[in-house]
Amino acid sequence: MPRSFLVKKHFNSxxxxxxxxxxxxxxIISPFLYERYPVSVLPQPELYSSVAYSPxxxxxxxLHPPLPSDLSPLSGYPSSLGRVSPPPQSDxxxxxxxxxxxxxxxxxxxLQTKLSDSHAIEAEKFQCSLCSKTxxxxxxxxxxKQLHCDAQSRKSFSCKYxxxxxxxxxxxxxxxxxxxxxxxxxxxxxxxxxxxxLQGxxxxxxGEKPFSCPHCNRAFADRSNLRAHLQTHSDVxxxxxxxxxxxxxxMSLLHKHEESGCCVAH
DNA sequence: CTGGGGAAGGGGCCC
DNA sequence: AGGGCCCCTTCCCCA
Numbered sequence: 001m002p003r004s005f006l007v008k009k010h011f012n013s014x015x016x017x018x019x020x021x022x023x024x025x026x027x028i029i030s031p032f033l034y035e036r037y038p039v040s041v042l043p044q045p046e047l048y049s050s051v052a053y054s055p056x057x058x059x060x061x062x063l064h065p066p067l068p069s070d071l072s073p074l075s076g077y078p079s080s081l082g083r084v085s086p087p088p089q090s091d092x093x094x095x096x097x098x099x100x101x102x103x104x105x106x107x108x109x110x111l112q113t114k115l116s117d118s119h120a121i122e123a124e125k126f127q128c129s130l131c132s133k134t135x136x137x138x139x140x141x142x143x144x145k146q147l148h149c150d151a152q153s154r155k156s157f158s159c160k161y162x163x164x165x166x167x168x169x170x171x172x173x174x175x176x177x178x179x180x181x182x183x184x185x186x187x188x189x190x191x192x193x194x195x196x197x198l199q200g201x202x203x204x205x206x207g208e209k210p211f212s213c214p215h216c217n218r219a220f221a222d223r224s225n226l227r228a229h230l231q232t233h234s235d236v237x238x239x240x241x242x243x244x245x246x247x248x249x250x251m252s253l254l255h256k257h258e259e260s261g262c263c264v265a266h
Numbered sequence: 267c268t269g270g271g272g273a274a275g276g277g278g279c280c281c
Numbered sequence: 282a283g284g285g286c287c288c289c290t291t292c293c294c295c296a
Contacts, residue, residue, distance in 0.1 A: 170282065171277080178276070196285065197274070204273070218271090224288070225272065232270065252291065253269065260267085 126135045157172035158165045161179040166172040181191035183198040187205050192198045200222055203209070209219035211226040215233045220226040228250055231238055237247035239254040248254040 173283085174277075193275075194285085197276095200274075220272085222273070223286095224274095224290085227288085229271075249270075251289085255291095256268080 126138050126140065157167070157169055159172060159175055159179070161176065164175055166175060177193040181193055183192040183195050184190070185192070185198060185201055185205075187202070190201060192201060203221040209221045211221070211223050212219045213226060213229055213233075215230070218229060220229060231249035234249070237249045239248045239251050240246070241248070241254060241257055246257065248257060
């Protein structure tokens, strides 16, 4: 049964994924998750998709239409910042850059030499513009920036589907799941970004509510919802209006209160 | 209109 | 590195 209220309204649809393109991305959920569901509506084991979810599929062009070849996972390195983009096919070999071999490419080395010449004239020490650490040699500064400061201060991994950027490939992969939605409910076909989100969704089919309120008889399928419910038992709510000191059990309620004019009136 | 419940999204942390 | 989990937040619906 369609639950239209579950469909998030996207005010900026340009950034949202095309869910219709996700047919080939499925995830196998352990049958025990379905065990409480009536057998007649459960998918038979042989009907389970044999295409297990793999983050690798993000990069292998299973989406329709195929992704532009120039949008590699590491294509987000902003060359304008003087950082050399890693080879597109060597994303798993990034550790090589920290090995005993030269961690700096020829191109970057030339750039550093060029910069070194000009900087050496201006100062005896090489100072990191980000954390102010100083180094006696430019190579020392370059290594510091490559291994620490640059990587932490600049988001280097760009999403190929939207404008978001991340400091680590792992974070980017996590985010990309929100576009590819590889976890598909076999009961209703709804897709999710992570397996545990799907598990939580399956509880809406099974009716399982493992999180019980210690103060009343209510139970919840989601821990966060229980936490929000516990606020209703509290005399002093967690979220307080800074103007009238009224407290609310949820931030959304506080926001509603503020938008209703309390803050304007004061 | 307000408060609460249900469902879900997403970043961060830990193992 | 990847998966699981935690936590916070948001959205929608309903009483």
